[in-house]
Amino acid sequence: MARAGLFSSYLALLLALLAMTIKAAKFTPEVLISAPRRSAGVPNPDGSKVLYTVSTYSFSDHSSSSEVRVLDVASGESILITDNSDVSEPTWLEGSDILLLSSGANGTTDVLVGPYDDFVNSNYTAGNIDGSASSVKVASLGDGKFAFTITALAKPDGTIYNSEKASTATSTGRYYEAIFVRHWDSYITPNRNAIWYGTLSKDGEQYSLSPLANALKGTKLESPVPPFGGTDNFDVSSSGIAFVAKDPELNPAIYTKINVYIVPLSTFTESTPPAPVQVETTGFEGQSTSPVFSPDGKSLAFLRMREIQYESDKLQLFVVPDVSKPASTINALSTPDNKGSWDRSPSAVAWSTDGKTLYLTAENIGRVALYSYPTPSSNSTSSKEPTLMFNDGAVSDAHALDNGDVFISGSNLIDNSVYFTLTPGEEPVQVSSNSKNGDLFGISRSQVSEIWYPGAGNGTKIHAWVIVPSNFSANSTWPLAYLIHGGPQGAWEDSWSTRWNPLVFAEQGYVVVAPNPTGSTGYGKALTDAIQGEWGGLPYEDIVNGFTYIEKNLKYVDTDRAVELGASYGGYMTNWIQGHDLGRKFKALVTHDGVFSMASQLASEEIWFPEHDLEGKFWNNRESWLEWDPSAHTDKWATPHLIIHNELDYRLTIAEGLAAFNVLQNRGVESAFLSFPDENHWVLKPENSLVWHTAVFDWINSRVGLPTLSEQSEYAKSTKDETFQNRESDLGLKV
Secondary structure (H helix, E strand, O other): OOHHHHHHHHHHHHHHHHHHHOOOOOOOOOHHOOOOEOOOOEEEEOOOOEEEOOOOOOOOOOOEEEEEEEEEEEOOOEEEEEOOOOOEEEEEOOOOOEEEEEEOOHHHHEEEEHHHHHHHOOOEEEEOOOOOOEEEEEEEEEEEEEEEEEEEEEOOOEEEEEOOOOOOOOOOOOOEEEEEEEEEEEEEOOOOEEEEEEEEEEOOEEEEEOOOOOOOOOOOOOOOOOOOHHHHHHEEEEOEEEEEOOOOOOOOOOOOOOOEEEEEEOOOOOOOOOOOOEHHHOOOOEEEEEEEOOOOOOOEEEEEEOOOOOOOOOOOOEEEOOOOOHHHEEEEOOOOOOOOOOOOOEEEEEEEOOOOEEEEEEEEEEEEEEEEOOOOOOOOOOHHHHHHHHOOOEEEEEEEEEOOOOOEEEEEEEEEEEEEEOOOOOOOOEEOOOOOOOOOOOOOHHEEEEEEEEOOOOOEOOOOOOEEEEEEEOOOOOEEEEOOOOOOOOOOOOOOOOOOHHHHOOOOOOOEEEEOOOOOOOOOOHHHHOOOOOOOOHHHHHHHHHHHHHHOOOOOOEEEEEEEEEEEEHHHHHHHOOOOOHHHHHEEEEEEEEEOOEEEHOOOOOOHHHHOOOOOOOOOOOOHHHOOOOHHHHHOOOEEEEEEOOOOOOOHHHHHHHHHHHHHHHHOOOEEOOOOOOOOOOOHHHHHHHHHHHHHHHHHOOOOHHHHHHHHOOOHHHHHHOOOOOOOHOOOOOO
């Protein structure tokens, strides 16, 4: 029975891969969305086995499936552990034993344990958690016992929240006396994220889970920090729990201050946890992230920003040599002005197994690289910078192995998941490529190149990615898709995306150019910070310069058949371009969840963002807010324009998109509006994503002489016919 189940699951995955291979004669949105998505790998201590999950969407069945698998590094063989879609977060225990979280009955979570090589037949329930749990972490306490931590919502009284057991209010009203009112895509409720701890101990041959305690009970603290915090917001060791949380004395919507705390625990059976102790970082009042204990649990490393109202400030490395003395903190790579000597902003930190080296991931010139740095023993100003170890694509995770190697998970522009092992000082060895280095998608590295061109700032050079179709010939000319990234403190990187994938645009027949103008990250703090007070200034000029460079130097690009698209800040820039001279260069524009009116950003949730970038509060510096307002230039809007905006987007509310569409329609500009009531700032649901791609490609392709997606795909056409409302025929209006 178990073998039959394993075979059927393997066959299902094989058929999915085979179908992908057949479809990938052309890399279409359907292939992009339905292709198996593999998680970061979790290696065992010696790196011989790697746990991971893989999920796949079927447009024929309109359903998702997922599996937990283990990769044998030596042979490259992948073995199915379970195809139960209710399980997640595979975690190594001892030997061949692994732990999984499983959605249980009545809103609970089961903790399943069993050997990876016979999990279906041999797994058992080690415990049950009376709520929806996630972000599991364990740490050995010796003698077969583990410290066990998960995150789950806590009610105001500190007990765990279970949505299926919660009482239903008789009124739908919401009343607030402080912001946040809502955040990202949800309204704030009295429940808060919390970290729960206990022990996982062997009782005979099986593990059992002790009752769990709330490490944050009785405090005003919340961790992980919403909306995106997860395992990167806390860590566990034999010394206790380290976590980050918003400063409870400051308004979370106005300030970015996130502190590091330690809860000292000796047995993890303490029913009442000690009060969290704040780690001191004099002169640093910004965000903190990535608290990670050393392998012996005695030290702690973490990252912190300096400024109190700037979410994209440079993160700097800190170390607490002795976690029992949280006031003794070392600022590695320090400078007297606290700006730091390294001109990169690390995003995550990990320890080597001997504790002598710290591994850092950081954006670096359109990539996410891995660096190493000797563990500091004292505060000192040093000219030595972290050593670049790996700069291929975008590193998403790194694990130190017992033999001193590092296991790396990442992606790149042609592959949605790659695994490497790296011996320090040697070349990396690729362990696994999810798409066979793009072959299964019908794409290759030869399609990707880079350019540099003069920027608007004094002596600034701007980096851009150039992606061409797989059937590219320099003897032909190709329409241009000019993609503007969001943030604005962000970057187009050598990484995979299922939302904005440059290769899927290229395979429609475009040469894609994706510039990283002023405000972009990974090119030094000066370029990132230069966008402050310059939203429609220097970045716009950089983008104009890029277009001019393309006209003069990329002779295979037909700039008379150019389209421009952008999301978030890229959507702001698209609206800004529409009102300026560059807008007349394009055959079509696409704005996804962009800004129409700068003053409307007061309806956002994270108020610190516009107050920092626009240099003050609206009522104190109105001129700066209005200087770069796209709505002030709507008298020039003339280019055909697709507006996309979703109802659950509380970052930039749907009123922004509706206002832009209303102006376009009122001016008689050819335009369309697409919205999803169940999506936020991003479009994540597979069927919605296909509709999004269909609308976008039909809009731009039809204006540059390329076949529309509806013409290429029967499924896309049927989806469009089902979803799109033909208002022209209904009302007799030209839309």
